[in-house]
Amino acid sequence: MVIPVSHTLKSGAVLDPVPFDPSKSFYFGRNAFYSKDHYAIDYYVDCFATGTLIDTASGPRPVETLQAGDRVETRDHGPQPLLWAGSCRVDAARMDLQPNLRPVRVAAGALAPGCPARDLVLSPQHRVLVRSSIALRMFDTPEVLVAVKHLVGLPGIEVLTPPEGVGYHHLLFAGHEVVRSDGAWTESLFLGPQAMKGLDPSARREVMALFPELAAQDAMPRPARQLLCGREGRKLAERHGRNRKPLVEPVSETALPLLPA
Known part of the structure; x- marks a missing residue:
């Protein structure tokens, strides 16, 4: 009313x-x-923009061509079958009314040299993998997942307003996974409460048919990595910017040099 x-x-x-x-x-x-x-x-849902190349068992493929049954390469569990793929389109008029739907571009090399391999475009709430000594110092783990909107302002990471609109695509697996998109590690669809609310009713019904246990009020999937809240993500980005350190360091958990806070 x-x-x-x-x-x-x-x-x-x-x-x-x-x-x-x-x-x-x-x-x-x-x-x-x-x-x-x-x-x-509209709540925030993690999505890949149309054209994003996802690493699969048969090589990189545009996200919009993937469908249930395709095997996608994951960081933790090797090739995994895709259970569900959803999509929606947001036009320029709606982005003007709802700026929180505008995509974020991570320019080639913005996370680290060669990472991503080319410009990566994501929905604002989509989380990317950060692996660094700064993350280790702040959160006692070198690898964390950070919503890309909290990294905006770092070199090469910016909000876009494409005049043609944007197509958004969701990839769902049996568990929360980390997949390679345009050469960078990013999350698959995480079925937390906010993500479920962000799906349109038909998509929500399809997901609930696959995961009926999500109907329980306290149902919460296990995340692939620690998920940072907004304050944590912004602070991590600020420290990376101040120290001029890449967001992705090619080092193991036991060999990370600690940096001053």
Whole structure:
């Protein structure tokens, strides 16, 4: 239900309510959108942009060509069968109304020399693998997953507003996996509460059919790596920028040199 109400500005002026016209589109703040054909409350979901090359058992393939049954290379468990692939498209008008849907570009070499191998475009909440001595010092583990939006501002990582819109694609496995996309390690779809809310109803039904245990209120899949919250991710990015260290270091957990905080 939409109820028009008056609004008082800080100056004291009162704005009269605008009559609600169901034939028009409205934006109700950060996450809600209404049009005569669509209503959605958008939460953050991890997605690959159309054209992203995913390493599979048969070589790199565009993400939009993958389907259930294809075997995708994972960092921890080798080739794993894809259980479900979903997609959606966000046009420029919707990105203008909902800036949180704008994709983030990680330029070639922005994480480390040669990583990614070419420009990688992800949804803002999609997590990338950071492996570094700074992560080890901060979180007692060298490898963590960080939402790419928290890395924006580091050299080569920026928000895009493509005029043609963007296609987003989800890849789901039996467990949370780390896969190689355009030469960088990134996460597969993580079925946490926010991700489930972010799927459209038909996609949510398909996922629930595959994982009925997610219906339990306290159901929480095991993440492939420690997932950093926003504050942690931004602090990690700030330290990497200050120390001018790559986000991906080619070193093992037992041989990481500690850097000053």
